[in-house]
Amino acid sequence: MLAGFILHSVEEGLLFGILALGVYISFRVLNFPDLSVDGSYPLGAAIAGIMIVQGINPFLTLPVAVLAGALAGLLTGILHTKLKINPLLAGILTMICLYSINLRIMDRPNISLSPYLGHKTIISIIKGLNLPLKSIYLIPLVFFLVVLVLKLLLDLFLHTQLGLAIRATGDNEEMARAEGVNTDTAKLVGLSLSNGLVALAGALFAQYQGFADIGMGIGMIIAGLASVITGEALIRGRTISLITMEVVVGAIAYRLAIAAALKWGYNFGFKPTDLKLLTGLLVIIILAFPILRTKIKKRATKLQKNIIRG
Amino acid sequence: MLKIRHLSKIFLRGSVNENLALRNINLTVAHADFVTIIGSNGAGKTTLLNLISGVYPPEEGRIEINGMDVTNLPEHKRANFIGRVFQSPLQGTASSLTLEENLAIAVLRGKKRGLRLAVTRKKREEFRERLRALGLGLENRLQERVGLLSGGQRQALTIFMAVFTKPELLLLDEHTASLDPKTARRIISLTKKIVAESRLATLMVTHNMEQALELGNRTIVMEEGEIIFDVSGEDKKKMTVKDLLENFSQIKKRELVEDKMLLV
Ligand SMILES: Nc1ncnc2c1ncn2[C@@H]1O[C@H](COP(=O)(O)OP(=O)(O)O)[C@@H](O)[C@H]1O
Ligand SMILES: [Mg+2]
Numbered sequence: 162m163l164a165g166f167i168l169h170s171v172e173e174g175l176l177f178g179i180l181a182l183g184v185y186i187s188f189r190v191l192n193f194p195d196l197s198v199d200g201s202y203p204l205g206a207a208i209a210g211i212m213i214v215q216g217i218n219p220f221l222t223l224p225v226a227v228l229a230g231a232l233a234g235l236l237t238g239i240l241h242t243k244l245k246i247n248p249l250l251a252g253i254l255t256m257i258c259l260y261s262i263n264l265r266i267m268d269r270p271n272i273s274l275s276p277y278l279g280h281k282t283i284i285s286i287i288k289g290l291n292l293p294l295k296s297i298y299l300i301p302l303v304f305f306l307v308v309l310v311l312k313l314l315l316d317l318f319l320h321t322q323l324g325l326a327i328r329a330t331g332d333n334e335e336m337a338r339a340e341g342v343n344t345d346t347a348k349l350v351g352l353s354l355s356n357g358l359v360a361l362a363g364a365l366f367a368q369y370q371g372f373a374d375i376g377m378g379i380g381m382i383i384a385g386l387a388s389v390i391t392g393e394a395l396i397r398g399r400t401i402s403l404i405t406m407e408v409v410v411g412a413i414a415y416r417l418a419i420a421a422a423l424k425w426g427y428n429f430g431f432k433p434t435d436l437k438l439l440t441g442l443l444v445i446i447i448l449a450f451p452i453l454r455t456k457i458k459k460r461a462t463k464l465q466k467n468i469i470r471g
Numbered sequence: 472m473l474k475i476r477h478l479s480k481i482f483l484r485g486s487v488n489e490n491l492a493l494r495n496i497n498l499t500v501a502h503a504d505f506v507t508i509i510g511s512n513g514a515g516k517t518t519l520l521n522l523i524s525g526v527y528p529p530e531e532g533r534i535e536i537n538g539m540d541v542t543n544l545p546e547h548k549r550a551n552f553i554g555r556v557f558q559s560p561l562q563g564t565a566s567s568l569t570l571e572e573n574l575a576i577a578v579l580r581g582k583k584r585g586l587r588l589a590v591t592r593k594k595r596e597e598f599r600e601r602l603r604a605l606g607l608g609l610e611n612r613l614q615e616r617v618g619l620l621s622g623g624q625r626q627a628l629t630i631f632m633a634v635f636t637k638p639e640l641l642l643l644d645e646h647t648a649s650l651d652p653k654t655a656r657r658i659i660s661l662t663k664k665i666v667a668e669s670r671l672a673t674l675m676v677t678h679n680m681e682q683a684l685e686l687g688n689r690t691i692v693m694e695e696g697e698i699i700f701d702v703s704g705e706d707k708k709k710m711t712v713k714d715l716l717e718n719f720s721q722i723k724k725r726e727l728v729e730d731k732m733l734l735v
Contacts, residue, residue, distance in 0.1 A: 322575070322584040325568070329576050332565035339524065339563070340632065341550035341580035399616065 168301055170420040174413030175304040176366050177388055181412040182315055182405060183358035184385030189404075190319065191351040192331040193241075196252030196382050200259025201233040201356040203378035205363030207263045210272035210373030219283045222364050230360025233259060234352035242345040256378075263375055270375040274368060282368035307365075308409055311358070316402045318354075327351045359385070380437045387444045388412035394447055418443065472672045473500040473523070473640055478532030480518050480696075492518045494696040496532070500640075505666055505673045505687030509680055514693040516676045520642045523674070525549040536639060551581035554633030554671075556626065556646040563629030566618035570609065570628065573617055574598050577632035605631060605661075623654035627661055634669050641666065643675040659686070680712045692719065 180202065187195035205226035212222045233255055240251035264270065274280045287303055288296045318324045329337040330347040337344050359381075367373040392411020398404045422431060422439050431439070480493040492515045500506055508516050522529050525546035534542045536552050557563050564573050575589040595613060602610035607627055609620075617625060626646060633641060643662065647655035663686065666673050677683050683690050689703035692715075699722050702710055 318586070320589055321586045322579055322589045323586060325572055325576055325589040326579075326584045328568060328572075329565045332567045333562070335557075336563055336565055337576070338526075338546045339550055339555045339557075340576045341547050341582075342576065342584070343545075343547045 165297070166420065166424065167417070168297060170417045171413055172301050172304055172369065173366075173420075174416035175301065175308050175409070176362055176369060177384060177416055178308045178409035178412040179311060179365065180359050180362035180381065180385045181388035181392070181408045182311060183355040183362065184382065185389050185405065185408045186315075186351055186355035186358070188386060188389060190328055190331050191348060191355075193248050193348065193352065194252070195234070195237055195352060195355060196249060197233055197237045197255035197259070197352075197356055198252075198359050198382040198385060199378040199380070200256035200263070201230045201359045201378075202363040202366075202381040203263050203373070203375060204229055204233055204259055204266070205360030205365075206367035206373035206377055207266040207272075207363075207375075208360070209364035209367045210274060211266055211268070213274050213280050213282060213368070214272055216281075219281055219286065219368060222368075223283075223361060226360045226364035227357040230363075231353040231357035233360070234354070234356030235349055237356070238345075238349040238352040242348055260375070263378075267373060267375065272367075272373045274371050274373070282371070283365070284368050304365075312405045312409060316405055319401050323347075323350065380440060383437075383440055383444055384415070385412075387440055387447070388415045390444065390447045391415045391418075394450070415440075415443070472502045472504070472537060473498070473674075474535040475499070475523070476533045476535075478519075478522060478534065479530050480515070480522055480527075481530045484530070492696050493522065493529070496696075496698060498691070498698065500672050500674065502672055503670050504689055506675070506689045506691060507683040507687045508674060508676045508691050508693060509678065509683045510693030515696040516693055517644055518696075519693070520555075520644050520674065520676065523640070524553050524555055524642060548581075550638075552639040553642060554636075554638040554640070555642045556629045556633050556644070558645045558648050560622040560625035560629065560649065563632070564617045564625050567616060569614050569616055570620070571595055571598055571613040573628065574632060574635065577635050580636045580638075601635075602631070621654075623650055623658060626650065626654075626658050630658070630662060630665055634665055634671065637669060637671070639671060641669075641671050641673040643673065645676050645678060648678060662686075680715055684710055684712065684715065690715075694722075 180198070184198060187193050187198075208226045208229055209219070209222040212225065213219050236258070237251045237255040240246045240254055241248055246254070274282050276285045284300065287299060290299075292299060294302065319328060326337065326342045327347045327350060329340070329342055330344045331351070334344050337347070363377070366377075388411040389408050390411070391414050392407035392409070395410060395414060396403065396407035398407050419436065419439055423433055423436060426435070426439075475496055475498040478493055478496040479491070482488075482490040482492050496519065508519075510516050521527060523534060525541070525544060525548075529542065532542070533540060536549075541549055541552075555563070565576070568576070571590050571594075575594060578594070598613060599610045602613075605627065607624065609624065609628065612620070617628065620628065630646070646662070647658045650658060659682065662675070673687070675686065684707065688707065689701070690707055690710075691698050691702075692700035700718055
C-alpha cells in the first residue's frame with residue numbers, strides 16, 4: 162500500500178523532472194522567468210491526446226509535442242527579443258494564446274485516453290510488452306531511463322559551444338555580447354529547448370494519467386520552480402551534471418511531499434483541491450527560508466547576548 | 472583604423488531629461504595608436520566607447536573600422552574587431568562559468584557557435600600555455616568558477632580574453648578604477664605589456680591624469696560630450712599634469728567667455 166503510494170509519486174516525480182529540467186533552462190540557465198510553461202505543458206498533452214484518439218502511434222506524439230512546445234518557446238522569445246516585451250509579459254501572452262490554441266487542438270476541454278475505449282498510449286503498450294519485470298516496476302524504470310537520457314543529453318548540450326553561449330547570456334548578457342554572442346539567438350534557442358521539454362512532459366503525463374485536460378497547465382510553472390528550488394535546497398551542486406540531477410531529485414521530492422500532504426493532510430483539514438495552495442505554500446517557504454534563517458539567527462544571538470548580560 | 476565622423480548621441484530624446492551626451496565627435500585613430508582619454512564625470516567617455524562597440528546606435532554620425540562602415544553592425548558582430556574591458560571586473564566575465572569556459576566563449580568571437588564541445592582537451596592545453604605566459608598562476612585554475620577569482624584576477628582575465636582572438640581595437644573603460652592601488656598598478660603594467668605585444672589600436676579611459684600622460688602616444692580630453700583637447704607624439708611626451716590642467720582651464724575660460732558673449 163505504502164510502496165504503491167511511493168512508486169506512484171516517484172513516477173509522477175520523474176515526469177515532473179522533465180518539466181523541471183525545462184523550467185531550469187529558462188529560470189536558471191537563461192535567467193528568464195518564462196511563464197509560457199502553463200501553456201506549453203497542456204499543449205503537449207493536447208497534442209498527445211488528439212493524436213492518440215485518432216489512432217496515431219503514441220510514440221509519434223512525443224516529437225510532435227516537443228516541436229510544438231519549442232515553437233511556443235520561440236514565440237515567447239520573439240516577443241521578448243524582437244518586440245522588446247518584458248519577459249514576464251511575453252510568457253503570459255504566449256500562455257494566454259496557447260489556451261485557445263490548446264482548445265482548438267483538442268476540440269473540447271477534455272480528452273479521455275482509456276484502454277477501455279481502445280486507445281493505445283505509451284503506457285498501455287509498455288504494460289502489454291510481457292516482460293519478466295512486473296509492470297508496477299517497469300513503468301518507473303522506463304520513466305527513470307527516459308529522464309536519465311534527457312538529463313545526460315542536456316548536460317552535454319550545456320557544454321557545447323552553443324550551450325555555453327546560452328549559459329553566458331543568462332549569467333552576464335553584457336559580457337556575452339562583448340564576446341560576440343548573439344544573445345537574442347541564445348535566448349530563442351534556450352526558450353525553445355525549455356518549452357520543448359515542458360511539452361514533452363505534458364504529452365507523457367497525459368498518457369500516464371489517461372486524459373488530457375485544458376486546465377492541467379494551471380500552476381505548472383510553480384510546480385516546476387518548486388522542483389528546481391527543492392532540489393537546490395537539498396543538494397546545492399555546482400557543476401551542471403550535479404545541478405540537473407538535483408532538479409530531477411527535487412521534482413521527485415516535491416511530488417512525494419505534495420502527495421504525502423494530500424494523503425495524510427486531511428487530518429489537518431486539507432482537501433485534494435488544496436494541491437495548488439500546498440504547492441504555493443511550499444515555494445513560499447523555500448524561498449523565504451534564507452531570510453527567515455538569518456532573522457532567526459539574529460534573534461538567537463540577541464537572546465544569547467541578553468542572557469549573558471542579564 | 473578607427474574613423475569617427477560627426478557622431479552624436481542623445482539620451483532620453485524628447486523627454487524633460489533629454490541629454491546630449493556626445494556632440495559631433497570627430498576622431499581618427501591610427502593602427503598602433505594607444506590613446507588615453509580623460510575628462511570629468513559625465514563627459515561622455517563611456518558613451519563614446521559604447522557607441523564604438525555598438526551597445527546602442529548613435530543619433531547621428533558614422534563609425535568606420537578599417538574602412539568598413541560599422542555604424543549599423545550589431546554589437547555581437549562588432550566584437551569580431553573589438554575587445555573590451557569594463558570598469559567593474561564583474562562586467563567582463565561570467566561568474567558561474569569556469570575560467571576555461573569563459574575563455575571558450577571568447578575564442579569563438581566572430582565564429583559560429585555550434586554543437587561541438589566548447590572546451591576540448593586541445594583548447595585546454597592552448598589556454599594553459601597562453602595563460603602561463605601571463606605569469607599570474609591562472610593556468611592552474613582553469614576549472615574553477617570565475618566567481619572565485621579576485622577582482623584583479625578577473626580583470627586580468629578579461630584583458631586576456633579581450634585580446635585572445637587578436638581584434639583590431641581594444642577599448643578599456645576605467646578598467647582599474649575599482650581595484651586597490653597595488654592591484655591597479657599590476658593591471659596597468661599588464662595592459663602595457665599586452666598592448667605592446669599585440670600592437671592593436673587602444674582607447675583607454677582613465678581618471679588619472681598622470682597615467683593618461685604616461686601611457687600611450689596620444690591623449691584626448693573630453694568635456695560635456697566634446698573632445699576639447701588632443702595631444703600626441705613629442706608634445707604629449709613633454710606635457711606634464713600641470714600643463715594639462717593649465718590648458719584645460721584656458722579652454723574652460725574661453726568657453727566661459729563665449730557663453731558670456733552669447734548672453735550679451
Ligand atoms: N543609458 C543612459 N541613459 C541616459 N543617460 C545616460 C546613459 N548613459 C549615460 N548617460 C548620460 O550621458 C552622459 C555621459 O555619460 P558617460 O558617457 O557615462 O560619462 P563618463 O563615462 O564620461 O563619466 C551623462 O550625463 C550620463 O548621465
Ligand atoms: Mg564612464
